[in-house]
Amino acid sequence: MSTNDSEKLSLTDIYDLAFNVFIKNGCNKNNASALAKILHDAERDGSLSHGLFRIPGYIASLKSGKVIGNAEPTIDNSLPAIISINGNFGFTPYALEKGLPILASVAEKLGIAIMKITNTFHFAALWPETEFLAERGLVAIACTAAKPMVAPSGGKKAFFGTNPISFAWPRTAKPPLVFDMATSRLAMGDVQIAARDGHQLPEGTGLGPDGNASNDPKEVIKGVLLPFGGYKGSAISLMVELLSAGLTGDNFSYEAGETDNNDGGPPKGGELIIAINPKLVAGKNWEKHSSDFLKKLENLNGVRLPGQRRHHNRLDGGLRKVNKELLNRIRCLQ
Ligand code: NDP
Numbered sequence: 001m002s003t004n005d006s007e008k009l010s011l012t013d014i015y016d017l018a019f020n021v022f023i024k025n026g027c028n029k030n031n032a033s034a035l036a037k038i039l040h041d042a043e044r045d046g047s048l049s050h051g052l053f054r055i056p057g058y059i060a061s062l063k064s065g066k067v068i069g070n071a072e073p074t075i076d077n078s079l080p081a082i083i084s085i086n087g088n089f090g091f092t093p094y095a096l097e098k099g100l101p102i103l104a105s106v107a108e109k110l111g112i113a114i115m116k117i118t119n120t121f122h123f124a125a126l127w128p129e130t131e132f133l134a135e136r137g138l139v140a141i142a143c144t145a146a147k148p149m150v151a152p153s154g155g156k157k158a159f160f161g162t163n164p165i166s167f168a169w170p171r172t173a174k175p176p177l178v179f180d181m182a183t184s185r186l187a188m189g190d191v192q193i194a195a196r197d198g199h200q201l202p203e204g205t206g207l208g209p210d211g212n213a214s215n216d217p218k219e220v221i222k223g224v225l226l227p228f229g230g231y232k233g234s235a236i237s238l239m240v241e242l243l244s245a246g247l248t249g250d251n252f253s254y255e256a257g258e259t260d261n262n263d264g265g266p267p268k269g270g271e272l273i274i275a276i277n278p279k280l281v282a283g284k285n286w287e288k289h290s291s292d293f294l295k296k297l298e299n300l301n302g303v304r305l306p307g308q309r310r311h312h313n314r315l316d317g318g319l320r321k322v323n324k325e326l327l328n329r330i331r332c333l334q
Pocket of ligand 1: 047123124127145146165178180182186190306310
């Protein structure tokens with residue numbers, strides 16, 4: 001079997017496989033279904049670095065005891081515009097499932113609200129949370145730190161995480177505009193997939209263990225990633241650290257690095273999500289005004305909106321190709 005062999009699975013089979021693996025490895029139903037939904041949605045949309053590919057890492061963290069499979073997140077919404085969720089050492093998706101509807105209803109009423117999530121383990125894409133809010137008419141920003149994998153601009157040693165940030169803008173007649181990106185030149189998941197599939201990395205992805213630029217994913221995994229866009233991306237990554245750790249009180253990436261057990265799963269950290277009601281901030285004309293802008297942008301030659309690829313993939317309800325080696329590994333975990 002070559003590392004590129006694949007098998008076709010329906011989206012229902014993908015959900016069921018993920019759900020069963022999580023149940024078999026110590027998750028209760030609420031956590032297993034929140035995780036399986038996140039992985040199903042990632043495979044449906046073609047977010048492959050954060051779909052089934054993540055299962056071995058999730059399971060490693062359940063097996064090592066770092067993450068609690070039946071954790072019940074607790075919610076404190078005693079402050080008007082700040083919702084605090086304590087994940088109680090579970091994976092983030094179930095905490096999000098419980099908290100996002102509350103965040104949406106508070107932001108709708110007050111115009112703006114913030115949700116901080118602490119004591120959780122985030123191993124997924126961030127677009128599911130921002131898209132959820134934008135589908136309810138809200139502007140949304142979400143970010144989380146990780147553990148050291150990225151050298152800040154000018155440095156050669158890992159200090160930042162890959163620190164993703166996602167933004168979503170609601171549109172009534174169309175799916176929301178959403179971007180979701182690591183602040184490293186490539187997400188670590190994509191580097192690992194390139195290593196598995198024998199592909200070279202684009203210029204500027206990272207440095208090898210000797211501190212020299214390298215396009216070999218195996219060398220970069222042993223070395224460090226670089227931020228996208230030099231010092232500018234490095235500044236965005238710095239902002240993500242401060243918002244998701246400084247403002248939540250949970251780990252900065254370096255703190256997660258010092259305490260993580262390196263079991264191959266996600267480190268403990270916080271997530272910050274901001275939701276804004278454009279009706280209350282911009283007034284009645286917000287929708288037409290922003291839609292006209294986005295239409296003009298979309299019509300520029302050679303330009304596509306972020307999120308379009310995912311939304312296009314979503315329209316296809318058919319079978320999805322899954323790497324065979326990965327599937328075998330996952331089936332062995334059942
Ligand atoms: P990509 O570089 O693939 O894409 C980043 C964004 O740019 C997407 O919104 C994408 O939209 C958009 N985009 C891509 N190509 C174009 C184009 N030609 N024109 C316009 N827009 C474009 O994502 P990353 O590799 O940086 O990140 C992948 C995922 O990794 C993210 O979902 C992120 O949340 C996740 N991640 C999670 C971490 C965690 O700790 N939980 C850590 C790091 C990353 P589209 O999807 O439609 O292509």
